[in-house]
Every structure is written in structure tokens, then in C-alpha cells.
Amino acid sequence: MAPHLLSDYEHAAANAAKKIYLVRDNALDKSDAPEGLKCLAQLNGFNGEAGAVFADGEAALLGLGDESDPLIAAAAAEKLVEGDYIFAGGQLEKDSADLAVLGWLLGGYRFDRYKQQKPAVARLIPPETVDADAMRRAAASVFLVRDLVNTPAGDMGPAALEQAARNLAMEMGAQIETIVGEDLLAQNFPMVHAVGRAASDAPRLIDMRWGDKDAPKLTLVGKGVTFDSGGLNIKGAGGMALMKKDMGGSAHCLGLARMIMDAGLKVRLRVLIPAVENAISGDAFRPGDILNSRKGLTVEIGNTDAEGRLILADALSYGGEEAPELMISLATLTGAARVALGPDLAPYYCDDDDLCDALEAAATRNFDPVWRMPLWRGYESMLSSQIADVNHISGGSFAGSVTAALFLKKFAGEAARWMHFDLYAWRPKAAPGRPVGGEAQAIRALFDTLADRYRP
Numbered sequence: 001m002a003p004h005l006l007s008d009y010e011h012a013a014a015n016a017a018k019k020i021y022l023v024r025d026n027a028l029d030k031s032d033a034p035e036g037l038k039c040l041a042q043l044n045g046f047n048g049e050a051g052a053v054f055a056d057g058e059a060a061l062l063g064l065g066d067e068s069d070p071l072i073a074a075a076a077a078e079k080l081v082e083g084d085y086i087f088a089g090g091q092l093e094k095d096s097a098d099l100a101v102l103g104w105l106l107g108g109y110r111f112d113r114y115k116q117q118k119p120a121v122a123r124l125i126p127p128e129t130v131d132a133d134a135m136r137r138a139a140a141s142v143f144l145v146r147d148l149v150n151t152p153a154g155d156m157g158p159a160a161l162e163q164a165a166r167n168l169a170m171e172m173g174a175q176i177e178t179i180v181g182e183d184l185l186a187q188n189f190p191m192v193h194a195v196g197r198a199a200s201d202a203p204r205l206i207d208m209r210w211g212d213k214d215a216p217k218l219t220l221v222g223k224g225v226t227f228d229s230g231g232l233n234i235k236g237a238g239g240m241a242l243m244k245k246d247m248g249g250s251a252h253c254l255g256l257a258r259m260i261m262d263a264g265l266k267v268r269l270r271v272l273i274p275a276v277e278n279a280i281s282g283d284a285f286r287p288g289d290i291l292n293s294r295k296g297l298t299v300e301i302g303n304t305d306a307e308g309r310l311i312l313a314d315a316l317s318y319g320g321e322e323a324p325e326l327m328i329s330l331a332t333l334t335g336a337a338r339v340a341l342g343p344d345l346a347p348y349y350c351d352d353d354d355l356c357d358a359l360e361a362a363a364t365r366n367f368d369p370v371w372r373m374p375l376w377r378g379y380e381s382m383l384s385s386q387i388a389d390v391n392h393i394s395g396g397s398f399a400g401s402v403t404a405a406l407f408l409k410k411f412a413g414e415a416a417r418w419m420h421f422d423l424y425a426w427r428p429k430a431a432p433g434r435p436v437g438g439e440a441q442a443i444r445a446l447f448d449t450l451a452d453r454y455r456p
Contacts, residue, residue, distance in 0.1 A: 004376070005077060005108040006101065007084065007125050008132055015127050019059045019085040020076060023048035025066055033061055051075035051432045060085065070099035071123075074433025077107025078121035080122035087127060090424050097127045098135060105139035106433030109152045115356055119269065130207050137262050141255040142440040144168075148251035149425050149438025151246045153227035157201035158275035161224050161247060164275060165206045168254055172261040174269075189318070190292045191299065191310040196276030198231070198284035201216065205315065206250075206273040210261050216454060217324035218260075218267040219415070221315045222253030223308045223331035224275035231304030241418055245438060246308070249331035250424025256330075256443040264445075265454040272319050273310035278304070289382030290388050295316060295411050299325045300388035302395055309404050310394055313411040320342045326355075327415035328446070329408060330423060336400025337373075337422040346442040349405040350419040355449070359419075362448035370442050373401060373422075380406050402454070 007013065021033035024049045028038055037056050040049075050065025053076050062076045076085070092100055106125045126132050148156065148164060156164075162178055169176040170268065181202040184193040189205055196203025206224070206318040225246040231236060237245070250273040257271050264434035285291070289301045294317040299310065308331050319327055337347045348370050350356050354370055361372045382403050383393035390410065394403040402420050412418040427439040 002220070005105055005120060005123055006132055006136060007123050008198040009128050011124055013084060015088050015229065017125050019057075019088040020085050021059065021060050021088050022064050022091050023062050025049060025107055028061075031061070031370070034059060034082065037061065041079050053079040055080060069431065070096055070434050071103030071431075072108060073100040073103035074107030077104045077122055078126070078432060079118050082121040082123075084123050084125055086125045092127060094129050095365055096314065097130050099142040101126045101132065102138055103133045103433050105135060106142065109143055109146060109433065109435065111147065111437060113147075113151065113434075115371045116271060120379050125332075134398055138264075138444050141259045141443060143441035144258060145248075145251045145255040145443070146252065146423075148440040149245045149248050150246070156244065156247065157277055158199075158204050158224070159201055160195065161226055161250060161275045162204060162206050162210040165254060166210055168209075168258055169208050172210060173424070174208050175204065178204050178206050180204040183411050188294050189314045190294065191314045192274045192276060194285045194289075194291050195278055195307045195311050198281040199277035199279035201226075201275040201277055203274070203319075206271070206275055208257070210257075210269045211267050213268055214423070215268045216326075217270065217322055218450070218454070219270040219319040219322070219324040220253045220257060221272045221319055221327065221329040222250035222251070222311055223311060223333065224273045224309055225311070226275065226277050228278045228305070228307065229280055231286050231307060232280040233282060233303045233305040234280065235305060238298050240316070240404065244366065245331050245425050248423055249308075249329070249333075249421075249440070251427065251438070252330040252423060252440060253423075253442055254441055258445055259447040260441065263451060264456045265450060266456055267450070267454045269377055270319065270324070272315045272451070274315045276307075276311055278307045294398055297390055297410065298388040300385040300391040302391050302393035306393045309407050316408060320412055323387070324415050326417045327412060328418045329412070329418070330442075331421070332425050333422045334401045334404050336404075338424055340401060342370055343424045343426065343428055345369050346423055347373045347401060348371050348419055348421045348442070349372050349375050350417070351375060352417045355417060355419070356454065359445055359449045362452075363442070363445035366444045366448055368442060368445040370445055373405070375405055375409060377406070379403055383407055
């Protein structure tokens with residue numbers, strides 16, 4: 001997080017700050033910026049292109065392009081020299097002002113654990129209408145997700161992921177427990193154990209709790225596969241290249257949990273993260289194996305490279321035993337979701353229409369896109385097995401994301417409401433404030449939805 005990039009609003013400081021004028025594409029002549037600045041900018045080829053920034057030491061211009069990117073202020077944070085800045089008055093309405101401030105903060109993100117990066121140094125004084133603390137909270141959670149996903153698996157195995165959860169619990173005053181290694185079998189998490197038993201870094205279930213015990217129960221379940229080799233159905237080199245991000249669901253759980261706890265929402269929050277590495281050894285689980293599950297269903301293994309839904313199933317069953325009002329699972333689960341919607345849209349599954357409507361309204365407000373997918377029961381037969389209660393994959397190329405969600409739904413039935421997100425957690429193409437690498441998806445929209453539902 002880069003808190004130095006955002007100052008709290010003060011009238012005197014705002015009057016002294018350098019003004020930033022927002023310019024749409026090919027509309028420099030219509031800007032309220034000083035004429036001298038506009039003339040100088042035109043001579044230097046500036047005409048409002050998205051992310052273009054021009055300054056003369058007294059004021060600055062920020063290109064909006066076609067105004068399709070509400071976070072474009074990140075470009076100004078990335079490029080302007082040190083000093084205090086403020087958006088020129090009357091240019092931003094409430095929602096767009098919030099996103100502009102968030103964009104500015106996102107422009108300060110640097111993943112510098114392994115390589116020194118040039119920091120952003122320009123400071124923004126936000127409009128009076130903006131809740132600066134809320135924007136700091138959102139940015140800090142996005143940065144947490146990005147840092148966790150960007151960290152290579154050599155430094156982010158199951159034990160390191162547990163430590164990240166412990167660090168958050170300590171920061172926020174939450175309780176945390178873990179079940180590790182052979183204790184998973186003793187306490188009836190057979191599929192978590194089976195998937196992770198081949199790795200030298202022992203599998204574990206991370207269980208964090210926070211909030212008033214009498215408050216409505218909200219449970220987050222995140223896939224924590226810290227590296228996915230594919231197991232005995234080993235991936236090719238291309239498929240394995242980004243598998244450090246396969247714990248992206250757990251990173252999203254921690255990022256969302258951080259926002260919830262920092263804002264003090266009136267919930268009894270529980271975070272469940274099954275953390276494993278899907279490795280290869282003589283002890284690895286095999287295609288064709290039949291696994292027992294916590295719920296009691298037997299599961300035929302169609303492919304060891306579909307391991308995420310197995311560990312989630314045990315965790316969902318465990319979370320459902322408390323019958324939470326709402327349970328949300330987040331996972332980098334299927335390539336089929338990417339084929340359907342690409343890297344930017346976050347597909348989700350839910351049977352509660354009112355909850356979906358609230359989420360999609362929040363997604364629009366927060367420029368945090370989601371897309372509802374169908375829990376089409378007609379595809380349940382694709383998961384049939386002749387020798388077990390269920391196969392965990394369909395065995396074909398059709399509806400891979402849908403059948404994965406249908407599999408998980410069998411284990412989440414005790415929750416009053418359940419939502420599942422099939423995330424990518426990675427940005428393949430850079431944009432202002434959003435570099436190539438780990439990315440947080442849907443958690444700002446989810447937090448907004450939850451804040452309306454469980455307002456402190």
C-alpha cells in the first residue's frame with residue numbers, strides 16, 4: 001500500500017495544490033485549463049488520449065480518451081512529479097470521483113519484493129465528497145491480492161500462505177487455527193489430504209474467525225493450490241507457466257476478508273482456505289482413484305489436474321456445517337471460464353436473484369465487472385460415475401465451468417445462500433494502475449454488496 005499518495009482533504013492544502021484538468025480525446029480546446037498550458041500541450045502532441053499526461057509545473061492535463069476507463073487517474077499518479085495535486089473543481093460526480101481516487105492509489109502499486117521499482121511520488125488531495133479511508137481500504141486489499149498472487153511458488157507454498165493468513169489475523173484481531181498433514185485425515189478432510197500429500201510442504205486447512213458470534217454468519221472459502229503441476233496428469237510447460245497464481249482464490253478471500261474486518265461489518269466472518277501443492281511423487285493421487293469426502297460422497301478422479309474442486313468440496317462441506325447465511329467460494333478453477341469470458345470478466349454462479357441483482361449493481365458502480373453463469377441442472381448427468389457417487393469432471397469439453405460449479409454445489413448445500421466465483425486472478429495486458437500480473441477481481445463489488453447487507 002502507498003498511503004503517502006493520498007492526503008486527507010484540507011481546504012488550505014487544496015487551494016495550494018496543483019490542479020489536474022481532465023481532457024477527453026480530441027477535446028483539448030474545450031478544456032477549462034489555462035490557455036498557456038493548452039497551447040504548450042498542443043505543441044507537444046497532447047490531445048486527450050487515454051492515459052496521456054502533460055504538466056508545466058503549475059498544473060497538469062490528464063487524457064480521458066473515450067472515458068471508458070474510470071480508473072485512468074492511475075496514469076497521472078504513475079507519471080507526475082512529486083507534489084500535491086487536486087482535480088480541478090466540477091469535473092467529477094460522486095461515483096466517478098471515488099473511482100478516480102481509487103485509480104490514483106492503484107497507480108502506486110509496485111511489486112518490488114525481488115526487484116527495486118521506481119516509486120510513485122505525486123500526492124492527491126481527494127474531492128471532499130470522497131471517503132478517502134474507503135478508497136485506501138479498497139486499494140490495500142487489491143494490493144494484498146496482487147502481492148500474494150505475484151509471489152512465486154517457491155516462496156508461497158502452503159506454509160507461507162498460512163503465514164500470510166496469520167499476519168492478516170494478527171493485524172485485524174481475528175482468531176486462526178490450522179489442521180496440518182496427517183491430522184487432516186484424523187479430522188475428516190480426506191480430499192484436502194489426498195491432493196496435497198505428494199508435496200514436501202504439508203497440506204493444511206486454514207480456519208480464520210472474526211466478529212460477534214451472534215452476528216449473521218458469512219463464510220468465505222478460497223482455493224489455495226500454491227502450485228499446480230497437474231499431478232500425474234501433468235501439465236505442459238505452457239500450462240504450468242502461470243500456476244503460481246492457482247492460489248488466487250485464497251488471495252481473494254484474504255483481500256475481501258481484510259476489507260470486511262477493516263470496515264467493521266456486522267458479521268460473524270469465517271475464512272476457510274484449503275492450502276496444498278498439487279505435486280508429483282510416488283504418493284500422488286491417481287486418475288481412477290476413488291476418494292472419500294467429508295460430506296460422505298465417494299468421488300471418482302477423472303483427472304488429477306482438476307484438483308481445486310476436490311479441496312474446495314471438503315472446505316465447503318465444513319463451512320456448511322454451521323449453516324451460514326451466506327457462503328462464497330472463490331477459485332481459479334477452470335480454463336473453460338477463460339474461454340467463455342476472457343481474462344477481465346469474473347464469472348459467478350448463484351441461485352439467489354436478489355443477491356445477484358445487488359452484486360451486479362455494485363459491480364457497475366465499482367467498475368469491477370462480473371457475469372452471472374447458469375447452474376444448469378441438465379448438465380449434472382455429465383458428472384455421473386459407474387463406480388462412485390460422483391465423478392469430479394465431466395470427461396468432455398462441454399460446459400467445463402458449469403459442471404465444476406455443479407460439482408461444488410453438491411457440497412455447499414447447508415448454506416442458506418451460496419455464490420461461487422471462477423476467477424482468472426491475472427492481468428495479461430497492462431493498463432494504468434493495473435500492471436501485468438496478479439489481479440483482484442470482484443472483491444470490490446462483493447464488499448459493496450456485503451456492506452449494504454451487513455452495514456455497521
